[in-house]
Amino acid sequence: MAAPDYIALAQPGIRALRAYDPGLDLVALRRAASGAGLVELGSNENSHGPSPAARAAILDTLHALHRYPDPAGGDLKRALAARHGVDPSALVLGNGSHELLMLMAQVFAGPGRDVVASQFGFAVYAIAAQAAGARLVQAPARPVGDAMPRGHDLAAIRAAVGPGTALVYLANPNNPTGTWFDTAALADFLASLPPDVLVVVDEAYLEYATDPTLASAIPLLARFPHLAVTRTFSKGYGLAGLRVGYLVAAPALVAVLERVRESFNVNGPGLAACEAALGDPAHLDWVRRQNAAEREALADALAARGLAVAPSQTNFLLVDFGRDAGPVEAGLVARGVVPRPMGGYGLPTCLRLTVGVRDENRRLLQALDEVLA
Numbered sequence: 001m002a003a004p005d006y007i008a009l010a011q012p013g014i015r016a017l018r019a020y021d022p023g024l025d026l027v028a029l030r031r032a033a034s035g036a037g038l039v040e041l042g043s044n045e046n047s048h049g050p051s052p053a054a055r056a057a058i059l060d061t062l063h064a065l066h067r068y069p070d071p072a073g074g075d076l077k078r079a080l081a082a083r084h085g086v087d088p089s090a091l092v093l094g095n096g097s098h099e100l101l102m103l104m105a106q107v108f109a110g111p112g113r114d115v116v117a118s119q120f121g122f123a124v125y126a127i128a129a130q131a132a133g134a135r136l137v138q139a140p141a142r143p144v145g146d147a148m149p150r151g152h153d154l155a156a157i158r159a160a161v162g163p164g165t166a167l168v169y170l171a172n173p174n175n176p177t178g179t180w181f182d183t184a185a186l187a188d189f190l191a192s193l194p195p196d197v198l199v200v201v202d203e204a205y206l207e208y209a210t211d212p213t214l215a216s217a218i219p220l221l222a223r224f225p226h227l228a229v230t231r232t233f234s235k236g237y238g239l240a241g242l243r244v245g246y247l248v249a250a251p252a253l254v255a256v257l258e259r260v261r262e263s264f265n266v267n268g269p270g271l272a273a274c275e276a277a278l279g280d281p282a283h284l285d286w287v288r289r290q291n292a293a294e295r296e297a298l299a300d301a302l303a304a305r306g307l308a309v310a311p312s313q314t315n316f317l318l319v320d321f322g323r324d325a326g327p328v329e330a331g332l333v334a335r336g337v338v339p340r341p342m343g344g345y346g347l348p349t350c351l352r353l354t355v356g357v358r359d360e361n362r363r364l365l366q367a368l369d370e371v372l373a
């Protein structure tokens with residue numbers, strides 16, 4: 001029997017889709033490096049690791065792996081509700097915040113509707129829109145010479161919103177640019193929109209923020225019922241391997257998402273570890289301080305080499321080499337340092353580098369000096 005044309009069988013939005021690009025093949029690179037120790041700076045993971053309390057909490061769940069997890073994630077939701085000063089009914093848990101970003105488009109966008117996001121916004125927004133069959137409308141980013149180069153331009157995003165717009169995705173701070181906007185600007189933006197245009201503010205990296213102008217949008221939920229905020233345990237909390245994120249929004253919005261959320265989408269070890277991680281704010285503070293110090297030192301060191309480094313409130317830096325970054329990427333990989341290529345974002349002259357621990361950053365700079373020599 002001849003195989004059918006599976007692409008033709010797929011839903012229209014999915015036919016045109018390109019799968020999320022997770023970067024270089026780490027499994028193969030690790031195998032090739034065997035023992036030499038790869039410096040993995042391609043995926044914006046937490047270089048410092050999670051709270052020891054999270055590891056201990058996972059061990060306590062191992063006797064119950066044959067049981068389904070709590071489908072409501074009640075204990076974790078109550079801990080999150082207390083942390084953010086919201087009701088547990090304002091929360092949805094996700095298999096990473098990625099799942100929740102997808103869910104928002106699946107539920108609220110669709111054929112004949114538009115999803116607005118910024119140029120150089122996080123890649124998943126475009127995938128979420130297209131997978132739902134919606135049209136993606138991309139607003140131009142800020143210019144390279146701006147104080148927030150290639151960052152979100154809220155005025156341009158507002159101008160891209162039209163009568164067909166169902167959903168807007170914003171990242172604060174944004175990946176891959178590292179740039180951010182302040183709460184007053186966001187409040188003005190939200191107030192300027194029709195009430196039926198939903199806005200997702202993706203705060204995946206907010207735990208890393210140290211600039212006083214950058215704060216969570218969660219307090220704005222009391223004024224703006226068309227707002228939804230996504231957060232994750234993958235970055236500041238160092239639990240990317242467990243896949244746990246959450247969304248905070250009006251309980252009535254949450255109730256609609258719950259209709260399609262897969263019932264056991266967050267696993268038992270993940271629920272327990274994240275609850276324990278929330279109970280160890282000292283570890284998070286330590287991670288934030290370590291990262292901020294290394295981020296500044298690394299940014300200065302890169303700038304001292306004549307490279308253009310975008311300001312960042314995250315655990316990564318977007319570096320513009322001013323020429324095709326492919327050979328730099330190849331040279332780094334050959335020296336056991338893994339960056340994230342940016343061609344997929346339309347930034348072939350850039351690489352994105354996770355801020356590592358001091359020794360990793362030292363090895364990165366050493367490799368870079370050899371490559372650029």
Ligand code: PMP
Pocket residue numbers: 043044095096097098099122171174175202204205231232233234240243244245
């Ligand atoms: N938002 C942004 C801006 C991200 O960079 C990422 C991960 N790279 C995510 C969301 C998704 O992260 P997770 O699914 O691990 O929560």
